Amino acid sequence: MKNYDAIVIGGGPGGIAAAYALQEQNKSVAVIEADLWGGTCPNRGCDPKKILMSAVEAKSRIEKLNGKGFNGSPTIQWDELMAFKRFYTDSVPSNTKKGFEDAEIDTFEGQAEFIDANTIKVADEQLSAKQFLIATGQRPAILPVEGQEYLQTSTDFLNLDKMPERITFIGAGYIAFELATIANAAGADVHIIQHNDQPLKGFDKELAMDLVDHLKNKGITFHLNIDIAKVEAVEPGYCLSAENFELSTDMVVVAAGRVPNIESLKLDNAGVNYSKRGIIVDDYLRTNQAHIFACGDVLDKSHPKLTPVSGFEASYVVKAMNGDTEPIHYPQIPSLVFGDQKLARVGLSEKELSENAQKYHSKTIELGSWFTYFRINDQEAKIKLVYDENQKIVAITCFSELADELINYFNLILEKKVSHEELTDFIFAYPTPASDLEYFI
Amino acid sequence: MKNYDAIVIGGGPGGIAAAYALQEQNKSVAVIEADLWGGTCPNRGCDPKKILMSAVEAKSRIEKLNGKGFNGSPTIQWDELMAFKRFYTDSVPSNTKKGFEDAEIDTFEGQAEFIDANTIKVADEQLSAKQFLIATGQRPAILPVEGQEYLQTSTDFLNLDKMPERITFIGAGYIAFELATIANAAGADVHIIQHNDQPLKGFDKELAMDLVDHLKNKGITFHLNIDIAKVEAVEPGYCLSAENFELSTDMVVVAAGRVPNIESLKLDNAGVNYSKRGIIVDDYLRTNQAHIFACGDVLDKSHPKLTPVSGFEASYVVKAMNGDTEPIHYPQIPSLVFGDQKLARVGLSEKELSENAQKYHSKTIELGSWFTYFRINDQEAKIKLVYDENQKIVAITCFSELADELINYFNLILEKKVSHEELTDFIFAYPTPASDLEYFI
Numbered sequence: 039m040k041n042y043d044a045i046v047i048g049g050g051p052g053g054i055a056a057a058y059a060l061q062e063q064n065k066s067v068a069v070i071e072a073d074l075w076g077g078t079c080p081n082r083g084c085d086p087k088k089i090l091m092s093a094v095e096a097k098s099r100i101e102k103l104n105g106k107g108f109n110g111s112p113t114i115q116w117d118e119l120m121a122f123k124r125f126y127t128d129s130v131p132s133n134t135k136k137g138f139e140d141a142e143i144d145t146f147e148g149q150a151e152f153i154d155a156n157t158i159k160v161a162d163e164q165l166s167a168k169q170f171l172i173a174t175g176q177r178p179a180i181l182p183v184e185g186q187e188y189l190q191t192s193t194d195f196l197n198l199d200k201m202p203e204r205i206t207f208i209g210a211g212y213i214a215f216e217l218a219t220i221a222n223a224a225g226a227d228v229h230i231i232q233h234n235d236q237p238l239k240g241f242d243k244e245l246a247m248d249l250v251d252h253l254k255n256k257g258i259t260f261h262l263n264i265d266i267a268k269v270e271a272v273e274p275g276y277c278l279s280a281e282n283f284e285l286s287t288d289m290v291v292v293a294a295g296r297v298p299n300i301e302s303l304k305l306d307n308a309g310v311n312y313s314k315r316g317i318i319v320d321d322y323l324r325t326n327q328a329h330i331f332a333c334g335d336v337l338d339k340s341h342p343k344l345t346p347v348s349g350f351e352a353s354y355v356v357k358a359m360n361g362d363t364e365p366i367h368y369p370q371i372p373s374l375v376f377g378d379q380k381l382a383r384v385g386l387s388e389k390e391l392s393e394n395a396q397k398y399h400s401k402t403i404e405l406g407s408w409f410t411y412f413r414i415n416d417q418e419a420k421i422k423l424v425y426d427e428n429q430k431i432v433a434i435t436c437f438s439e440l441a442d443e444l445i446n447y448f449n450l451i452l453e454k455k456v457s458h459e460e461l462t463d464f465i466f467a468y469p470t471p472a473s474d475l476e477y478f479i
Numbered sequence: 480m481k482n483y484d485a486i487v488i489g490g491g492p493g494g495i496a497a498a499y500a501l502q503e504q505n506k507s508v509a510v511i512e513a514d515l516w517g518g519t520c521p522n523r524g525c526d527p528k529k530i531l532m533s534a535v536e537a538k539s540r541i542e543k544l545n546g547k548g549f550n551g552s553p554t555i556q557w558d559e560l561m562a563f564k565r566f567y568t569d570s571v572p573s574n575t576k577k578g579f580e581d582a583e584i585d586t587f588e589g590q591a592e593f594i595d596a597n598t599i600k601v602a603d604e605q606l607s608a609k610q611f612l613i614a615t616g617q618r619p620a621i622l623p624v625e626g627q628e629y630l631q632t633s634t635d636f637l638n639l640d641k642m643p644e645r646i647t648f649i650g651a652g653y654i655a656f657e658l659a660t661i662a663n664a665a666g667a668d669v670h671i672i673q674h675n676d677q678p679l680k681g682f683d684k685e686l687a688m689d690l691v692d693h694l695k696n697k698g699i700t701f702h703l704n705i706d707i708a709k710v711e712a713v714e715p716g717y718c719l720s721a722e723n724f725e726l727s728t729d730m731v732v733v734a735a736g737r738v739p740n741i742e743s744l745k746l747d748n749a750g751v752n753y754s755k756r757g758i759i760v761d762d763y764l765r766t767n768q769a770h771i772f773a774c775g776d777v778l779d780k781s782h783p784k785l786t787p788v789s790g791f792e793a794s795y796v797v798k799a800m801n802g803d804t805e806p807i808h809y810p811q812i813p814s815l816v817f818g819d820q821k822l823a824r825v826g827l828s829e830k831e832l833s834e835n836a837q838k839y840h841s842k843t844i845e846l847g848s849w850f851t852y853f854r855i856n857d858q859e860a861k862i863k864l865v866y867d868e869n870q871k872i873v874a875i876t877c878f879s880e881l882a883d884e885l886i887n888y889f890n891l892i893l894e895k896k897v898s899h900e901e902l903t904d905f906i907f908a909y910p911t912p913a914s915d916l917e918y919f920i
Contacts, residue, residue, distance in 0.1 A: 089854045093548035099537035107534035107560035119548035346909045374908040413530045446913035467815040468787045472887035
C-alpha cells in the first residue's frame with residue numbers, strides 16, 4: 039500500500055493549486071481524479087464558456103455600431119467556434135496530468151472511496167496518507183421531473199456540434215444567462231424558464247432586470263414562475279409542460295443549481311460529516327476529522343462557488359495543513375455574469391444588504407452618455423453604488439459591456455481603501471474606463 | 480475695463496478644470512478661447528480619435544476570430560462612422576461654453592493678447608486680473624518643406640468626409656500610428672514616413688517594433704530614415720520626394736511634432752519667459768511673473784503632453800494660485816498608443832531607463848498562449864517588465880488588444896505599492912485580464 043504525506047482528491051483548480059503547493063514543501067503527494075483532469079473550470083466551465091463568449095462579444099461590438107460605422111451583423115460559425123473551443127479543451131486533461139507527473143506528483147484515475155479515515159481505494163489500489171484534501175467540486179443538479187432523461191446540462195451545451203434551432207434553459211442563474219446569451223448570438227430561439235420571479239438571485243434586482251430586458255430585446259423569451267412538471271419527446275424535439283404552460287423546443291438544458299460530488303467518496307467510512315450541500319468544515323477548512331480538509335465547490339459554505347475562491351482556499355488549506363492557526367479570512371469576492379452586456383458586483387452580498395436595508399442607501403448612475411460608453415454605443419451602461427450610514431461604499435454593481443474591467447478596478451480600490459483624493463491624484467491612460475474612476479469613488 | 484480675480488487663457492481640459500475650481504472658491508473668473516471651446520482633446524484629439532477607434536477595435540475582434548467563429552471581415556462605413564464622431568464633437572464647443580455660463584464663469588472668444596502683465600485684450604475688450612493661467616495648448620507643427628501648403632494635419636484627418644484610397648503620414652509618433660491604424664482599417668493604402676529609424680520614441684524599442692510588425696502585416700508600409708524634401712500636386716494626388724525616394728499618395732498628414740500656442744499671446748508685453756518649446760515655469764507652474772501661471776501642453780516641460788496630465792496640473796495650479804507652497808509632484812503617467820493592438824507603458828521613462836541601463840534588467844513574457852489572450856486569439860500579446868537591482872518593478876510595457884486595461888491595473892498597483900503577496904490574496908473576477916496580475920507582480 040502506497041503511503042503519502044498528502045492525498046488530494048479531485049484534480050480541478052483547487053486540487054491542482056494545493057497539490058503543487060504541498061509538493062513544493064517536499065511532501066509526497068498523490069492526486070486522484072474520477073473524471074477529467076483539470077476539473078470543471080477548464081474542461082466544462084469558465085474557460086470553454088469564455089472562449090464561446092469571445093465570438094458573442096465580437097459580434098456585439100459590431101452590432102452596437104450598427105448604422106454608426108457598420109451595417110449588418112457578422113454570423114457566428116458555430117462549428118468553427120466549437121473547434122476553437124475544443125482545440126483548447128481537448129488538451130486540458132493530458133496537460134494537467136503531465137504537469138503533475140513532471141512535478142513528481144503521483145496521479146491516480148478513478149473514483150476515490152474512503153476505506154477508513156486514513157485509507158483510500160482507487161482503481162483497485164489502496165493508498166494511505168497522513169492528511170487528505172477533498173476538492174471534488176460539484177456537478178449540475180438533476181431536475182426531478184417526469185422525462186428527466188431528456189434533459190441536458192451545461193456540459194452538453196459546451197460541447198454542442200450543432201446549435202439547435204430552439205433551445206430552452208431551465209433555471210435563471212448566471213450559468214443559464216451566459217449559455218442563453220451564447221445560444222442567442224449563435225442564432226437559436228432561446229427560452230429561459232424559472233420557477234420563481236427572481237432571476238440572477240445574488241445580484242442587485244434593478245440591474246439584473248436591466249440584463250433581463252437587454253436579453254429580451256435580443257430575442258430571448260423569459261417564462262417566470264413556471265415550475266416544469268414534465269418533459270416529453272415529440273417529433274421534432276421536446277415538449278415542456280407545467281400548470282397552464284406548454285413549450286416546444288429542440289434541446290432542454292437544466293441549469294438549476296449544482297450539487298456536491300460527495301456520494302461516491304464513502305465519507306461515512308472515514309467518519310467525515312457532510313450535508314446535502316457539501317462537506318462541513320470549520321474556519322480552518324478542516325472537517326470533523328482533524329487530518330481531512332476540504333476546499334472549493336464541494337464545501338457546504340455560503341461563499342460563491344468560483345474558481346478563484348477555490349484557488350484561494352487551496353492556498354490557505356496548505357498552510358492550515360501545516361498547523362497555521364489563523365482562521366481563513368476571505369477577501370472581497372467579485373461576481374460576474376459574462377455576456378455581451380456583463381453584470382458584475384463586488385462588496386457586501388445582496389443578502390447582507392437586504393438584511394440591514396435601513397443602514398444602506400444607493401445611487402444609480404446611467405453611463406450611456408459618458409464618453410467611455412458613448413463611443414462604443416453602450417447605451418444601457420449603468421452603475422449602482424451602495425453606501426452605509428457613513429457614506430462609505432459597501433457594494434458596487436455594474437451593468438455594461440465593460441463591467442468586468444470596472445469591477446476589477448473597484449476590487450483593487452476597495453481592498454486597498456483608495457480614497458477619492460488619492461484617485462484624483464492618479465493619472466490613468468485617457469480616455470479609458472479607469473479614467474472615470476474618480477467620478478465614482 | 481472688466482476686472483477678474485483670475486483669467487484663464489484657453490478653454491481646453493486644463494483651462495476648464497482650473498476655471499471651475501477657481502469659481503468654486505468664489506473667485507470671479509473669465510475664460511478666453513481663440514478657437515473651439517473644449518480645446519484639442521474633445522474636438523480634435525483623444526475623443527474623436529477614440530470614437531473612430533471603436534470601429535477599428537470591433538472590426539479587429541472579428542478578424543482575430545477569422546476561421547475560429549467568423550468568416551470575413553466587416554467593412555467600416557466611413558461616412559456613418561464620421562457622422563457618429565460628429566454627433567459627439569459638434570456639440571462640444573456649445574456645451575462647453577454653456578457649462579461656463581451656467582457656472583457664472585465669463586467667456587470671451589478671440590485671440591488673447593497681453594497688453595501688460597495685468598491686462599489682456601480680446602476681441603476689442605480689455606480685461607484685467609489679479610492672476611492669470613495660460614493653458615493654450617499646442618497645435619500640429621508645420622513641416623518646413625517645399626509644397627508645405629499641400630500638407631494636412633490630424634485635425635483634417637479626424638474630419639475626413641471620405642477616406643482617400645492612398646494616405647501617407649509623415650512622422651511616426653503615437654498620433655501617426657493611431658491615425659494610420661484607423662485609415663488602414665477603413666480600407667486605405669497607408670504609408671508612414673519617418674526621418675529616423677526610431678518609431679514611437681518614448682516606448683520600449685522591442686515592443687514598439689512588435690507594433691510596427693503588426694501594422695506591416697495589416698498592410699501599412701513603413702519608410703524609415705526618409706527626410707521628405709518636397710511635396711508636389713500631381714494628378715491625382717501628391718508626390719512626396721526625398722533623396723532616392725518618391726511616393727504618390729492622395730493625402731499627406733503631417734504628424735511630426737506639435738508646437739505651443741504662444742506666438743499670438745504677446746507674452747513679451749507681459750514680460751513672461753518662454754522658449755520655442757513652450758512657456759517656462761518653475762516647480763509651482765509659475766512663470767517668471769509671480770501672478771501668471773501656465774499648465775498643460777503649452778508648458779516647456781518634459782512630461783508627456785496628455786489630457787489627464789493637464790487636468791492634474793490644473794488642479795495643482797489652482798492650489799498654487801492660493802499660495803500652497805509644495806512643489807508639484809507628478810504621479811506615474813501611463814502612455815498609450817491606441818489601436819486594435821495597443822502599446823502601453825507606465826513607470827520610469829525610456830530615457831531614465833537608458834541613462835542608467837546597467838542598473839536595470841528586464842523580462843519579456845509572450846502572452847499569446849495565456850487563456851486571457853488565447854480566447855480572443857491575440858497571439859501577439861506580450862508584456863515586458865523592467866526591474867531595478869533590488870528586483871523592484873520600475874517600468875512595465877504591454878503590447879496587446881488589452882494593454883490599456885492592463886496598464887491601468889499596473890498604474891494602481893504600482894502607485895499603491897501592492898505586493899505579490901497581497902495580489903495573491905485578492906480575488907478578481909475570473910477569467911479576466913486582472914486574474915493574471917499575480918503572475919506578473
